[in-house]
Amino acid sequence: MHHFTALADVPDLGALLETAEAVSRHPHSTPALGRHKTLGLIFFNPSLRTRLSSQRAAHNLGLDVMVLNAGTEGWALEFGDGAIMDGDKAEHIKDAAAVMGRYCDILGVRTFPGLKDREADYQEEVLEAFKRYAGVPILSLESATRHPLQSLADLITIRMHTPVPKPKVVLTWAPHVRALPQAVPNSFAEWMNGAAAAGQVEFVITHPPGYELAPAFAGSAPIVYDQHKAFEGAHVIYAKNWSSYTDYGKILIQSREWMVTPDKMALTDQAKFMHCLPVRRNVVVADAVIDSPASIILDQAANRVVSCQAVLQHMLMG
Amino acid sequence: MHHFTALADVPDLGALLETAEAVSRHPHSTPALGRHKTLGLIFFNPSLRTRLSSQRAAHNLGLDVMVLNAGTEGWALEFGDGAIMDGDKAEHIKDAAAVMGRYCDILGVRTFPGLKDREADYQEEVLEAFKRYAGVPILSLESATRHPLQSLADLITIRMHTPVPKPKVVLTWAPHVRALPQAVPNSFAEWMNGAAAAGQVEFVITHPPGYELAPAFAGSAPIVYDQHKAFEGAHVIYAKNWSSYTDYGKILIQSREWMVTPDKMALTDQAKFMHCLPVRRNVVVADAVIDSPASIILDQAANRVVSCQAVLQHMLMG
Amino acid sequence: MHHFTALADVPDLGALLETAEAVSRHPHSTPALGRHKTLGLIFFNPSLRTRLSSQRAAHNLGLDVMVLNAGTEGWALEFGDGAIMDGDKAEHIKDAAAVMGRYCDILGVRTFPGLKDREADYQEEVLEAFKRYAGVPILSLESATRHPLQSLADLITIRMHTPVPKPKVVLTWAPHVRALPQAVPNSFAEWMNGAAAAGQVEFVITHPPGYELAPAFAGSAPIVYDQHKAFEGAHVIYAKNWSSYTDYGKILIQSREWMVTPDKMALTDQAKFMHCLPVRRNVVVADAVIDSPASIILDQAANRVVSCQAVLQHMLMG
Numbered sequence: 021m022h023h024f025t026a027l028a029d030v031p032d033l034g035a036l037l038e039t040a041e042a043v044s045r046h047p048h049s050t051p052a053l054g055r056h057k058t059l060g061l062i063f064f065n066p067s068l069r070t071r072l073s074s075q076r077a078a079h080n081l082g083l084d085v086m087v088l089n090a091g092t093e094g095w096a097l098e099f100g101d102g103a104i105m106d107g108d109k110a111e112h113i114k115d116a117a118a119v120m121g122r123y124c125d126i127l128g129v130r131t132f133p134g135l136k137d138r139e140a141d142y143q144e145e146v147l148e149a150f151k152r153y154a155g156v157p158i159l160s161l162e163s164a165t166r167h168p169l170q171s172l173a174d175l176i177t178i179r180m181h182t183p184v185p186k187p188k189v190v191l192t193w194a195p196h197v198r199a200l201p202q203a204v205p206n207s208f209a210e211w212m213n214g215a216a217a218a219g220q221v222e223f224v225i226t227h228p229p230g231y232e233l234a235p236a237f238a239g240s241a242p243i244v245y246d247q248h249k250a251f252e253g254a255h256v257i258y259a260k261n262w263s264s265y266t267d268y269g270k271i272l273i274q275s276r277e278w279m280v281t282p283d284k285m286a287l288t289d290q291a292k293f294m295h296c297l298p299v300r301r302n303v304v305v306a307d308a309v310i311d312s313p314a315s316i317i318l319d320q321a322a323n324r325v326v327s328c329q330a331v332l333q334h335m336l337m338g
Numbered sequence: 339m340h341h342f343t344a345l346a347d348v349p350d351l352g353a354l355l356e357t358a359e360a361v362s363r364h365p366h367s368t369p370a371l372g373r374h375k376t377l378g379l380i381f382f383n384p385s386l387r388t389r390l391s392s393q394r395a396a397h398n399l400g401l402d403v404m405v406l407n408a409g410t411e412g413w414a415l416e417f418g419d420g421a422i423m424d425g426d427k428a429e430h431i432k433d434a435a436a437v438m439g440r441y442c443d444i445l446g447v448r449t450f451p452g453l454k455d456r457e458a459d460y461q462e463e464v465l466e467a468f469k470r471y472a473g474v475p476i477l478s479l480e481s482a483t484r485h486p487l488q489s490l491a492d493l494i495t496i497r498m499h500t501p502v503p504k505p506k507v508v509l510t511w512a513p514h515v516r517a518l519p520q521a522v523p524n525s526f527a528e529w530m531n532g533a534a535a536a537g538q539v540e541f542v543i544t545h546p547p548g549y550e551l552a553p554a555f556a557g558s559a560p561i562v563y564d565q566h567k568a569f570e571g572a573h574v575i576y577a578k579n580w581s582s583y584t585d586y587g588k589i590l591i592q593s594r595e596w597m598v599t600p601d602k603m604a605l606t607d608q609a610k611f612m613h614c615l616p617v618r619r620n621v622v623v624a625d626a627v628i629d630s631p632a633s634i635i636l637d638q639a640a641n642r643v644v645s646c647q648a649v650l651q652h653m654l655m656g
Numbered sequence: 657m658h659h660f661t662a663l664a665d666v667p668d669l670g671a672l673l674e675t676a677e678a679v680s681r682h683p684h685s686t687p688a689l690g691r692h693k694t695l696g697l698i699f700f701n702p703s704l705r706t707r708l709s710s711q712r713a714a715h716n717l718g719l720d721v722m723v724l725n726a727g728t729e730g731w732a733l734e735f736g737d738g739a740i741m742d743g744d745k746a747e748h749i750k751d752a753a754a755v756m757g758r759y760c761d762i763l764g765v766r767t768f769p770g771l772k773d774r775e776a777d778y779q780e781e782v783l784e785a786f787k788r789y790a791g792v793p794i795l796s797l798e799s800a801t802r803h804p805l806q807s808l809a810d811l812i813t814i815r816m817h818t819p820v821p822k823p824k825v826v827l828t829w830a831p832h833v834r835a836l837p838q839a840v841p842n843s844f845a846e847w848m849n850g851a852a853a854a855g856q857v858e859f860v861i862t863h864p865p866g867y868e869l870a871p872a873f874a875g876s877a878p879i880v881y882d883q884h885k886a887f888e889g890a891h892v893i894y895a896k897n898w899s900s901y902t903d904y905g906k907i908l909i910q911s912r913e914w915m916v917t918p919d920k921m922a923l924t925d926q927a928k929f930m931h932c933l934p935v936r937r938n939v940v941v942a943d944a945v946i947d948s949p950a951s952i953i954l955d956q957a958a959n960r961v962v963s964c965q966a967v968l969q970h971m972l973m974g
Binding site for chain 3: 365366369381384385386387389390391393394397398407410515615616617618619620621625628635636639640643
């Protein structure tokens with residue numbers, strides 16, 4: 021595996037999942053793999069889980085790590101080709117990415133969408149620039165439109181916790197007070213549609229009208245506008261807020277009617293509750309659900325180390 | 339030893355001090371102890387000595403380290419049980435601490451009091467939440483009301499520098515321009531009262547009226563309101579400013595009369611001068627004292643590595 | 657080698673360059689040299705290349721690293737001797753530097769000039785305080801008036817890329833929108849004057865009138881005010897903006913006439929183009945030059961690891 025920025029970057033998902041299982045059992049079995057190699061982690065946005073889980077994964081592999089907070093520790097970057105740089109941008113991404121690629125063997129990049137200009141966000145300017153100029157494998161630590169390390173952790177968690185052969189997995193929109201990116205639901209849909217195509221899961225999306233994901237991500241997953249109906253018989257409830265793709269970056273409704281509650285969970289087939297975190301309690305999901313035995317959010321978070329380590333391992337093996 | 343947040347967390351202080359002595363002589367004798375383990379350091383407040391000394395201690399033990407500046411690199415945390423999180427707090431401490439505990443084998447936490455609400459500060463909301471939810475040993479890097487790594491370093495330093503069998507140790511309040519926490523004097527009193535009870539030191543506190551420490555920390559140590567009298571015959575002068583506990587968080591006097599000066603040091607029995615740093619020179623203590631041979635502030639600071647390494651070593655041994 | 661803050665700190669430049677060549681070929685041949693030692697990196701200013709390249713160099717030598725952003729993670733430092741510290745400075749550099757020296761085996765320090773008070777800047781207050789008080793070798797990560805790790809990397813790059821026996825190296829001033837320090841051109845002139853004195857290069861400086869470097873740095877290098885004339889027959893064009901030394905910290909001209917362009921490069925003897933980065937494209941240099949095969953900026957940046965590793969290696973060998 022070279023880059024890891026989307027499902028399409030994974031040449032053999034089965035092999036990656038096998039590695040993940042091995043990593044989960046024996047996290048320190050390949051410390052020599054990272055020897056004399058350095059992972060650079062560049063954050064254009066805040067991060068807690070990704071920041072810590074990727075460092076831990078690197079430690080487990082014997083990789084050295086360098087963390088750069090691009091905003092506060094470095095300077096503003098220019099992305100325009102041919103720009104006359106007489107404004108506030110001190111360095112072109114061409115040069116910054118190329119240099120970082122000379123100092124690191126793998127570069128992890130975290131960036132968010134602006135949620136103002138849909139076309140710009142979906143072109144993944146920052147991530148693509150790193151892929152183009154860095155000259156080393158790029159690991160997405162969440163980009164404007166995808167969060168594949170999260171999705172891989174989600175898939176590992178679902179496989180670990182659903183003993184039924186073809187579980188019904190429901191991605192449900194939930195309320196929030198701020199306009200959030202579509203990266204997590206996009207990526208989750210991308211990976212679940214893949215699993216559905218392979219006959220491994222039944223995948224359903226539920227959200228209020230106006231919250232349709234980009235067609236490239238929603239794929240052919242059935243969209244159910246009635247949340248109660250969608251929950252019926254579910255084995256996994258995956259809750260997440262996102263802002264509108266159609267009316268780009270907007271919050272269309274804020275009512276708590278879409279919050280995940282115990283009575284809704286009662287409609288499912290003893291479904292597990294998942295959320296990528298951070299989560300607004302009693303807005304996205306009731307305490308009584310997230311603190312219940314059905315909640316597997318901590319295993320899901322713990323699997324962020326497993327997913328990152330499996331990916332790094334495949335990158336190091338080339 | 340499991341947590342290390344107060345003197346009461348130490349099951350066998352004698353054994354801890356023996357480890358400290360061994361560490362002081364041979365800092366790299368147990369590099370395998372930390373192998374394949376990660377120490378997470380979470381800073382809710384600025385830190386220089388603690389930040390660097392705890393990393394160095396971890397290196398000496400072969401531990402991997404991850405540092406998180408909670409304020410700038412992560413996001414605001416909610417502490418209220420059952421809170422409807424529709425405000426500016428992006429994540430509940432329940433979830434954040436639990437997740438960090440999945441990524442780290444030991445979690446160090448640095449937090450300060452608000453100095454507005456005494457009851458809240460003395461309940462140690464942040465530290466207690468980490469102890470409750472993280473699921474791994476918690477190492478206090480200074481909390482709202484205690485700084486035990488400092489106190490252990492202080493005790494090690496006193497043992498190293500006072501050849502008399504039962505030295506007179508004086509904790510003296512000193513002036514400052516800002517309202518400071520009571521954590522360092524509280525903790526120092528806690529540890530010195532312990533040493534006094536064991537007959538190892540004579541412990542005296544001196545400060546202006548109104549600066550009495552919380553009774554749980556002051557214990558039965560004699561309080562002398564006359565600083566000159568308190569200094570007489572002292573072997574150790576430990577200077578520190580703190581804001582009022584009674585008139586909570588307030589600065590009651592700002593006069594320089596309580597500054598530690600050469601003429602006051604002349605009243606002692608050739609006492610050593612100690613301060614935890616950072617120190618306001620010529621406000622808390624005169625240059626002529628802190629720069630004199632009697633000043634052992636640098637050994638005291640250097641012992642921060644020793645104290646942290648000894649504590650980590652006992653944590654790793656379980 | 658003890659400190660590394662200027663060319664004069666290098667006892668044997670030939671030996672250092674030999675080490676650099678060895679490091680360049682086999683970066684991981686001496687991992688035991690740094691064992692059980694910690695490099696502290698203190699940043700008073702933003703940094704990307706220096707921050708990452710020095711960490712990578714340390715990894716290659718098996719050194720542990722601690723990074724401190726002095727502004728955001730620590731607190732404001734006092735530099736005045738005898739100051740009554742009742743203002744906003746929380747700690748004196750005397751104490752802060754001495755303590756950091758107790759936690760680290762080598763201290764790297766990054767600091768910039770204020771560009772208001774020339775005498776103060778050229779006294780190198782911060783760097784000199786660390787040299788005086790830290791008690792350990794100090795590695796300049798760029799100071800108010802010099803950037804020797806950059807200059808060593810530049811020298812390594814020039815030796816690597818100029819097959820002619822005595823290349824003509826031209827330092828050319830170039831336009832910029834902000835007032836920049838003189839550290840990089842000062843240091844480059846210092847090192848190139850050294851190489852010129854040894855008969856290894858011919859060194860020429862070109863800039864508009866009013867941009868003369870401090871005499872101690874310009875030395876006896878010929879100054880050519882006609883940029884076209886200076887470029888004639890050059891083998892290396894080293895572009896850099898700096899603010900005026902005479903009219904201290906001021907921008908005297910902003911015209912693009914001094915930008916490095918393809919037609920100016922055509923005047924040279926197939927010169928290589930160098931810049932220390934970050935660079936304002938199409939202000940300092942045209943895209944057509946920096947993106948041409950003559951541009952060796954990425955090798956130059958990559959050699960920052962080599963130069964830092966060679967210096968650390970000589971420091972560790974004492």
